[in-house]
Amino acid sequence: MSVAKRPPLPVILLANDLLDGEVVFWTGKQWSPEPIEALIAHNETGASGLEAEAAKALAANRVVDAYLVDVSLDASGGAVPRHYREKIKTEGPSVRRDLGKQAGLFNIARNGN
Amino acid sequence: MYRYDEFDARFVRERVAQFRDQVARRLDGALNEDEFKPLRLKNGVYLQLHAYMLRIAIPYGTLSSRQLRQLALIGEKYDRGYGHFTTRTNMQFNWPRLRDVPAILDLLADVEMHCIQTSGNCIRNVTADHFAGVAADEIEDPRPTAELIRQWSSLHPEFDYLPRKFKIAVTGSAQDRAVIKAHDIGLRILRNAKGEIGYEVMVGGGLGRTPMIAKTIRSFLPKDELLAYLESVLRVYNLEGRRDNKYKARVKILVHEIGAETFSRLVEEEYARLDGPSIVADPEEVARIAAYFASPHYEKLPARSAAFEKGKAKNRAFATWAAVNLFAHKIPGYAAATISLKAIGEAPGDVTCAQMRVLADLAQQYSFDELRITHAQNVVLPHVEQDDLLAIWQTLVEAGLATANAGLITDIIACPGLDYCSLATARSIPIAQALAHRFADQKRQLDIGELNVKISGCINACGHHHVGHIGILGLEKSGKESYQITLGGDATLNAAIGENLGPGLAAQDVPDAIERIVDVYLAHRQNGESFIESVRRLGLEPFKAVIQEKLHAPA
Numbered sequence: 001m002s003v004a005k006r007p008p009l010p011v012i013l014l015a016n017d018l019l020d021g022e023v024v025f026w027t028g029k030q031w032s033p034e035p036i037e038a039l040i041a042h043n044e045t046g047a048s049g050l051e052a053e054a055a056k057a058l059a060a061n062r063v064v065d066a067y068l069v070d071v072s073l074d075a076s077g078g079a080v081p082r083h084y085r086e087k088i089k090t091e092g093p094s095v096r097r098d099l100g101k102q103a104g105l106f107n108i109a110r111n112g113n
Numbered sequence: 114m115y116r117y118d119e120f121d122a123r124f125v126r127e128r129v130a131q132f133r134d135q136v137a138r139r140l141d142g143a144l145n146e147d148e149f150k151p152l153r154l155k156n157g158v159y160l161q162l163h164a165y166m167l168r169i170a171i172p173y174g175t176l177s178s179r180q181l182r183q184l185a186l187i188g189e190k191y192d193r194g195y196g197h198f199t200t201r202t203n204m205q206f207n208w209p210r211l212r213d214v215p216a217i218l219d220l221l222a223d224v225e226m227h228c229i230q231t232s233g234n235c236i237r238n239v240t241a242d243h244f245a246g247v248a249a250d251e252i253e254d255p256r257p258t259a260e261l262i263r264q265w266s267s268l269h270p271e272f273d274y275l276p277r278k279f280k281i282a283v284t285g286s287a288q289d290r291a292v293i294k295a296h297d298i299g300l301r302i303l304r305n306a307k308g309e310i311g312y313e314v315m316v317g318g319g320l321g322r323t324p325m326i327a328k329t330i331r332s333f334l335p336k337d338e339l340l341a342y343l344e345s346v347l348r349v350y351n352l353e354g355r356r357d358n359k360y361k362a363r364v365k366i367l368v369h370e371i372g373a374e375t376f377s378r379l380v381e382e383e384y385a386r387l388d389g390p391s392i393v394a395d396p397e398e399v400a401r402i403a404a405y406f407a408s409p410h411y412e413k414l415p416a417r418s419a420a421f422e423k424g425k426a427k428n429r430a431f432a433t434w435a436a437v438n439l440f441a442h443k444i445p446g447y448a449a450a451t452i453s454l455k456a457i458g459e460a461p462g463d464v465t466c467a468q469m470r471v472l473a474d475l476a477q478q479y480s481f482d483e484l485r486i487t488h489a490q491n492v493v494l495p496h497v498e499q500d501d502l503l504a505i506w507q508t509l510v511e512a513g514l515a516t517a518n519a520g521l522i523t524d525i526i527a528c529p530g531l532d533y534c535s536l537a538t539a540r541s542i543p544i545a546q547a548l549a550h551r552f553a554d555q556k557r558q559l560d561i562g563e564l565n566v567k568i569s570g571c572i573n574a575c576g577h578h579h580v581g582h583i584g585i586l587g588l589e590k591s592g593k594e595s596y597q598i599t600l601g602g603d604a605t606l607n608a609a610i611g612e613n614l615g616p617g618l619a620a621q622d623v624p625d626a627i628e629r630i631v632d633v634y635l636a637h638r639q640n641g642e643s644f645i646e647s648v649r650r651l652g653l654e655p656f657k658a659v660i661q662e663k664l665h666a667p668a
Contacts, residue, residue, distance in 0.1 A: 019140065020210040021164035061142045065160060065535075083592065085531060088540075089162050093532035095460055095542045099193055099208075100163055107164050107210060 006047055007070035012038040012079045013050040014090070015057065015066035022108035023089055023101070024063060026053050031063060033106045035090045040071065040079050114177055114483060115260050115405040117225045124267070125222045128229055132156045133215035140212075155235070157228025158214055162535045167209045168231040169221060173241035173259040173283070174202035174486040178473040181484060183224040185469035191217050196469070198454065198462040200526060200577055201280070202240050202486040203231055207533055229267060234275045236266035236347070240282045242290045243487040246408060247495050249443040253302045253310055255283035255291075257403040258339065261394055264402075265340050272347050276354035276362035279347070280319075292488060294318045294327045294608035295580055297364045298346060301606075303333070311335045316346060316376065317368030320574035324610045325365040328373035330380060337396070341389035342380075349379045409481040409496055414446025418499035431506050433555060434517040439502070440493075448499050451519040452492040452509060457553045460542045461527040462490030471512040479505055488577075489526055491519065522564040522631070523549040526577055530570030530587060531594075537570035539587025539594035544568055544623055551624040552631075561631055564644040565604065580604040582645045583627060584611040596623050600630070600656055601648045612653055615660035622663045629659040 013026040017033075024031040025038035032038075041047045047068060054066035069086045071079035081087045092100015099105055117125070132152070139149040153159075157168040169184070184204055188196050191213045192206040199205055209217060221227055230237055239259040246254045262281055266272065272279070282291040285302040293299030299315040312334045318327030334342050350364045353371070368376045425432035440449040452472065455461050464472075472492055476484045479501045485493035497505060509515035518524045525548060528534065530541030545568055552558055567581030571588070578584030584599035595617030602611030618626055631644075633655050638647045648656070 016160055016164075019212050021160060021208075023163060058146070061140070061145070064146050084594065085162075085537075088531055092163060093542075094540060095532050095546065105193075107208060 006051070007068055009044070009047060009070070010040050010042045010073070010079070011047050011050065011068040011070050012040055012081075013054055013066060014038070014069055014086075015054065015063035017108050018061055018064050020108040022106055024108070026050060026057075031057070033101065033108050035101065036078050038079050040073070041068075114175060115172075115256075115402065121225070121264075122222075125225075125227045125229070128156070128227065129215060129218040129222055132218060136211060136215055151233060153211075154232040155230065156214075156218070157231035158209075158211065159232065160535065161207065161533050162531070163533065164208045165211050165214070166533070167206045167214060167217060167228060168199070169204045169206070169226060169228050170231045170238040171202050171204060171226075171486050172263050173239060173245070173256045174243050174488075175245075175256060176484045176486060177224075178477040178482050178484070180224045180226055181469050181473040181476070183220060183226070185466040185473070187217055187220055188466040188469070194467075195463055195465045197460070197529060198464065198486050198490045198492070200488050200490065200528070200575055201238060202243075202488055203238060204486075205529070207529075232278075234277050234279075235273055236262075236269065236275075236279045236281065239263050239266070240280075240291055240296075240488060242284045242286055243485040243493050244290060244440055244449055244495070245285060245485075246406065247440065247442055247449045248286045248288070249441060250287045251285045251443070252287075252304060253285045254406050255285035255300075255302060256406050257399070258285075258300065258302065258312075259283045260402050260405075261340070261399060262343065265343070265394070271344075272351060275347070275351055276356045277359065277364075279350070279364065281343075289604075289606045289608075290487075292577070292580065292604045292608075294606070295320055295324075295577070295604065296327065297350075298343070299327045300339075305333045309335065312339060314342065314346070316380075317365040317373065318608070319363055319365040320577060320579045321363070322360060322572040322574075323363075323366065323369075324574070324579040325369060326608045326610065327365075328368060328376075330373060330377035337393055337399075338389065340394055341387055341392040342384055344392050345380045345384040345387055348383050349376065353379070409483075411444045411447065411496070412498065414444075414498060414500075416445035418446060418502075421499040421502050424503035428503070430510075430515075430517070431503060433559075434506055434515055435502060437517040437521065437559070438519040442496065444496075446499055447496055448502065450494045450497055450502065450505065451487070452494065452514050453516040453518050453524060454491050454514075455518055455524050455549065456513055456516045457523060457549045458546050460529075460532075461525050461545050464492075468512050468514060471508060471514065475505055475508060489524065491524070517555065518558060520563050520565070521558040522552045522561050522566060523558060525549060525566045525568060526581070527568040528570050528576035530568075530576075534570060536573060537587070538572075538589045539570050539596065540620075541568045541570040541576055541585075541587055544585060544587070544596065544620060547620075547624050548627055551628060561635070562643055564631070565602075566627070567602070577604065578602070579610045580608065581611060582648065583630060585623065585627075588617055590617055594620050596620060598623075598626060598630070598660065600653060601645070603645060614653065614657050616664060618660065618663055622666075626659055626663045629662070630656050633659065
């Protein structure tokens with residue numbers, strides 16, 4: 001699986017956990033199911049670093065479908081995907097606000113497996 | 114209903130064990146994702162937007178109470194308390210963990226179910242008329258044929274890696290309720306001049322990015338030649354179908370490129386070369402399968418049920434539901450009841466585990482333990498005594514399942530769309546919900562009459578938008594969701610692909626546009642014409658103005 005073409009900055013790295021399917025974000029140290037913990041790359045060097053992490057995690061069979069997502073920053077500096085698809089992916093189904101991350105429901109144990 | 118014999122049971126169990134091993138090898142790194150993906154797809158496991166998704170085959174849409182209860186159990190234990198019925202009469206769970214899938218498959222095998230060939234480039238779950246065995250105009254129950262094809266096509270060594278997926282649908286009635294002309298192969302059971310039963314074989318239908326209506330390549334195929342003939346069709350496709358471009362790999366493209374006549378000639382040549390008798394099923398086996406679909410032991414009942422008539426006279430809501438959601442049964446005193454999974458504001462086809470249990474109990478108590486799933490994402494109780502309808506309806510009301518809208522404008526087909534699906538380009542469910550709210554008024558729905566609205570969230574067309582009287586296709590335009598509206602599609606034997614009314618609209622403009630289209634129909638209809646009849650007579654022009662109005666309206 002290849003990493004998609006690099007989107008405009010700033011970007012975050014997301015993927016799905018291999019075992020549980022949960023959408024996870026690279027924090028700089030580990031994969032977290034919390035979008036708020038995503039490491040934000042503001043420059044090309046940072047984005048290249050995220051791509052390297054994606055390749056590493058895919059090769060290590062930790063995650064699947066890893067790619068960079070361009071974001072804007074909210075008032076508190078948190079990353080919000082610019083595209084509606086990725087926004088839904090980081091929140092959960094828009095028609096079921098009681099499900100997914102938006103409801104605090106994770107398909108994965110908080111600290112890995 | 115069909116019951117597994119020892120070979121079926123062993124086959125499914127072996128497949129579960131095989132997949133358990135494949136998952137273990139994926140997790141320990143022996144298989145990478147590129148190697149694992151085709152294996153998981155062959156077992157119905159997709160990776161969607163938020164999680165994995167498991168697609169469970171419901172062969173020809175027939176379920177027992179026990180099977181539906183098991184689905185409820187799986188939904189509660191391993192998912193989020195609900196499931197989703199699809200336009201291919203499968204059930205999808207949206208939140209399973211990969212690590213749990215082998216255990217889920219074991220639970221399915223316990224009730225003679227599986228996920229085999231619900232994805233991948235193989236022959237998929239075979240679908241059939243949801244009123245099979247019920248309809249008075251039926252020549253023969255299509256399900257023994259569908260079951261025979263299921264057995265023949267399961268892990269068929271030659272057809273396990275086709276150029277693309279392959280879908281077969283069967284109907285045994287004069288009316289097509291299985292959208293057979295939008296399938297790779299559509300089979301229509303019919304009688305020839307001598308009164309013998311056989312099949313009209315149609316090939317090359319399909320929706321997706323290149324919608325096509327199937328062409329008849331054999332107007333009468335003797336019944337006992339079916340599997341050998343299908344083998345010839347599949348062999349021609351397997352050899353001649355394009356593998357260089359996945360978007361041109363379906364059999365519809367091959368039939369279109371070489372023409373139905375040439376395709377038919379190639380099939381007949383292949384058929385002449387085949388050793389037919391070695392392929393067609395043993396008549397004993399055909400009879401064994403057919404016996405499972407024998408009619409249940411109906412009671413001898415008067416055609417008119419006094420209790421039913423009294424219930425309708427006393428309760429207007431029940432009378433409306435009965436008028437809209439019941440289908441005439443071939444046996445006097447019985448009815449088939451459509452249970453709508455399109456309550457106003459709900460996601461089409463979604464059903465909670467609690468509702469599954471209610472449906473299972475109703476089927477056990479009132480419908481010979483049998484349920485049907487329809488391609489329109491509803492459930493049918495196929496054989497209920499009219500005397501029992503009021504009690505059934507009362508239970509449905511309590512469970513939020515008594516919506517009286519079968520075939521009406523709020524009985525909307527919608528794919529999961531971008532709320533769940535990683536392929537989607539726009540959301541489908543919110544559009545369906547907004548339309549259902551807009552047309553919620555029962556009297557207005559009845560006045561509008563039969564009108565099929567079908568919504569897909571991408572060009573793959575799982576929501577059958579091409580054959581909707583009104584079709585809605587969600588796309589992305591400049592970073593926003595945009596909805597194209599098509600008109601004049603038809604999913605019956607008069608199959609037609611809807612035509613685009615104009616440029617896409619923003620989500621918030623769709624309900625107004627649909628309402629205006631309906632207004633144009635109401636203003637122009639003559640002599641009780643249905644919506645689709647009016648569209649055929651009037652053409653697209655009177656309706657196109659609606660889209661232009663919306664596009665140019667001040668924001």
